[in-house]
Amino acid sequence: MPSIPHPEELLDYTTSCLLPTPWAQFTLHAFVEHSTGKEHLAMTLGDIHDGEPVLARVHSECLTGDVLFSQRCDCGAQLEGALKKIADEGRGILLYLRQEGRGIGLVNKIRAYRLQEAGADTVEANLQLGFHADARNYELCKPMLAQFGIKALKLMTNNPRKIDAMEKLGVTVSERVPLLVNRNAFNNGYLNTKEKKLGHMMQTPVEAVAEDGQL
Numbered sequence: 001m002p003s004i005p006h007p008e009e010l011l012d013y014t015t016s017c018l019l020p021t022p023w024a025q026f027t028l029h030a031f032v033e034h035s036t037g038k039e040h041l042a043m044t045l046g047d048i049h050d051g052e053p054v055l056a057r058v059h060s061e062c063l064t065g066d067v068l069f070s071q072r073c074d075c076g077a078q079l080e081g082a083l084k085k086i087a088d089e090g091r092g093i094l095l096y097l098r099q100e101g102r103g104i105g106l107v108n109k110i111r112a113y114r115l116q117e118a119g120a121d122t123v124e125a126n127l128q129l130g131f132h133a134d135a136r137n138y139e140l141c142k143p144m145l146a147q148f149g150i151k152a153l154k155l156m157t158n159n160p161r162k163i164d165a166m167e168k169l170g171v172t173v174s175e176r177v178p179l180l181v182n183r184n185a186f187n188n189g190y191l192n193t194k195e196k197k198l199g200h201m202m203q204t205p206v207e208a209v210a211e212d213g214q215l
């Protein structure tokens with residue numbers, strides 16, 4: 001049986017710099033994953049070392065949504081929404097994990113989008129390509145959070161499996177903070193599939209949606 005690497009052996013903490021954004025000046029921290037060489041990031045703000053639960057976003061890379069303004073998904077708006085919430089609170093962390101396309105990579109995500117244009121939903125497209133519906137792994141979060149002494153999160157997510165993954169890693173999720181942003185004509189079907197097939201919690205009081213200025 002291959003031995004399971006100790007979490008601290010999964011990646012190296014390398015360096016950090018200040019990262020001014022439109023909402024706050026964060027500190028950007030760079031990690032390098034041993035097995036893949038992938039560069040994972042953390043953005044931190046305020047005093048996160050005090051042992052109290054930290055407002056947190058565990059964000060999976062979506063180049064099309066985060067960088068290229070794609071309206072097929074809600075990723076770019078979630079990234080912006082999470083950074084704004086952390087800035088409002090003056091304290092928090094965003095982990096930016098390089099697991100593009102729910103872990104299948106950018107080219108395969110584009111293949112999956114093409115299948116969706118032919119009628120498949122987001123889950124069916126992954127399955128047709130021979131992948132799991134969601135091929136992500138959150139094990140890197142543990143050593144990344146440990147780097148800052150964080151043991152408990154107020155996690156901004158609609159994804160119950162992300163909460164389970166944190167709890168299984170031994171990271172306490174003391175609160176879930178919904179992150180419902182940017183439902184539009186292009187991503188409405190995708191968001192409905194996430195709710196029906198992937199279990200995402202997409203219901204929130206109307207006031208909360210309106211407060212974000214989205215719908």
Ligand SMILES: Nc1nc2c(ncn2[C@@H]2O[C@H](COP(=O)(O)OP(=O)(O)OP(=O)(O)O)[C@@H](O)[C@H]2O)c(=O)[nH]1
Pocket residue numbers: 058059060061062063073074075078099100101102103104108109112113122126156157158159162179194200
């Ligand atoms: N394979 C595949 N990946 C997608 C698709 N649309 C978005 N993604 C990827 O899905 C990931 C984001 O997953 P989501 O399910 O939107 O969000 P989540 O992180 O699970 O849940 P939240 O915390 O509620 O945002 C990113 O890695 C995106 O690149 C798609 O149609 N197919």
Ligand SMILES: [Zn+2]
Pocket residue numbers: 062064065066073074075076
């Ligand atoms: Zn996306």
